[in-house]
Amino acid sequence: MKESKTTNPELIQLISLLKKESREKQAGIWLDIAEYLSKSRSQRVAVNLSKINRNTKRADTVVVPGKILGSGSIDHAVTVASFGASEKAKAKLVAAKAKYISIPELLTKNPKGSNIKIIQ
Numbered sequence: 001m002k003e004s005k006t007t008n009p010e011l012i013q014l015i016s017l018l019k020k021e022s023r024e025k026q027a028g029i030w031l032d033i034a035e036y037l038s039k040s041r042s043q044r045v046a047v048n049l050s051k052i053n054r055n056t057k058r059a060d061t062v063v064v065p066g067k068i069l070g071s072g073s074i075d076h077a078v079t080v081a082s083f084g085a086s087e088k089a090k091a092k093l094v095a096a097k098a099k100y101i102s103i104p105e106l107l108t109k110n111p112k113g114s115n116i117k118i119i120q
Contacts, residue, residue: 006040014083014104015034015037017104018037021111027111027113029118032065033103036066037066049093050072050073052074052080053075056117059078061115061117063081063116063119064082064118064120066082066083067083067084067086068085070087070089073092077097082102083103085100
């Protein structure tokens with residue numbers, strides 16, 4: 001059976017950046033996120049806002065190694081980083097005064113990866 005690999009150049013660049021930072025900073029969380037993002041599209045993570053709401057507290061930092069979907073609601077302010085998010089999810093995050101950032105932005109703000117939760 002043929003092994004599927006991503007052809008999205010933006011995703012390939014992000015995966016290599018995460019692996020490089022993991023080696024340089026000895027932060028295993030970035031390698032874990034790179035492995036989740038390396039999966040085929042059908043196996044990649046898609047998380048609803050309701051799951052983020054259940055598994056976080058106010059002011060938490062969360063990484064979704066995939067896409068955030070807009071189903072459900074969020075009632076507290078968190079910082080969420082992901083590879084992608086639906087427009088509905090972004091609007092609900094703004095309404096809840098939560099911050100949505102990209103994974104590379106989070107990588108520059110927190111290179112060691114401390115106090116970050118991975119939600120899958």
